Amino acid sequence: MSLKVAVNSLPPKTVNGRKVMPNAWAIGLYSYSASHPGAEGFNRFYDSVLAVFQAAGITPTYFAAEGAGYRGNLTKYGGRTHAKALRTGFSDLHVMSLVANPAESDEPAYDSFASASLAYVKDTGETLLCLALEERLLEFGGSAFENVLQSLVCLNSWDFGYALSQPAEKKPEFHVLGLDGGVVSQEDSRRLNAWYAAPPKERLRKLRDIYPYLVLNAAQLAAPVSGDHVLENVARSESLSTLNSLDGTSLWLWKIPPEAVTNLRAKLVGSGVLIT
Structure with missing residues (x-):
């Protein structure tokens, strides 16, 4: 069995027979001074995220895009929406998301163990990159994590950012994205x-x-x-x-x-x- 298949079907951690949620980390990088990332920026983001996922033994399961001709909902990775975005070189996008979920997932926005998004908001001129992984896949802190952070910092002219670690059930990416997941x-x-x-x-x-x-x-x-x-x-x-x-x-x-x-x-x- 390949590492990718094994990771995507990892069982929950147990202690004394009880399920224990792992910790997860999230990186948020913000820019208000750079222009729209454009097709080139989304291509760099896509390649960088796939490299991080691959290094952690992860296969994406869902993809989403917002922009001309896209609805913004998560659809199967490798499906028609994903294929269209690849075929057009990620042109005309203002949001892209990649997530990895357990094989039996039916709520990809909420049970992912890895996710990444790049979004541009015209009204505020904000470009926001968010990357989140459970720590069982890539430990928070240390050289491997810092190499990921450095690689993401080099993707754009960012103005500031941060990284945090929380219990995975709190969805630290929600913190970066400014969302209330109902457990704050x-x-x-x-x-x-x-x-x-x-x-x-x-x-x-x-x-x-x-x-x-x-x-x-x-x-x-x-x-x-x-x-x-x-x-x-x-x-x-x-x-x-x-x-x-x-x-x-x-x-x-x-x-x-x-x-x-x-x-x-x-x-x-x-x-x-x-x-x-």
Whole structure:
């Protein structure tokens, strides 16, 4: 049996006979300064996602596209919609999605163990890339994950981004996409609404929240925290975190140990640097 077939039929993890949901991670990358990705951008995204899926032993099961002549619903990977998009070189698209689900799936939008999307919103000029995988397929953190993050950063002229890990049932990609999956706490709902209401000019100079991985621009690093103290000073003064430039870009990667995220968020709440 091939690795791809085995992965797509992985049983749930069990502890003492009880099913345990794995953790999943999601990467979100945003741009408000770049133009529409165009056919070339969607081709690069498609090739990059397939490479990540293949490295993790995953076969996509569903594909979706929005744009002229597309309805936007998830249809079988390799089906007519997918074939049409390939044949036309992904022209006239403004959204593309790829997901991988268990073989018996009948709700592809909700039971995926891997998903990726690239979307352009004309009204706000936003380009948003989201990639999510369960950690049993590719562990959050470490060199393999960071190589994926670096490869995605190089796909476009991004303005900022972040990566987080949560129990898979919370669907961390919903967080990136600004969706309420019905299992968020009251506080998470408040933060989600604050992010939804923030205009692009605010998102470009502040942080949505504190995450284990933050992809930052110069304006965000220069955001005032207190007095003449700016966010870059905070990033460099945290003993367990690192701040390094991302090769080939004007962006910086701030890595924060997951166990330090809550305390760091508490330090910055009230400083005006956090949107949520």
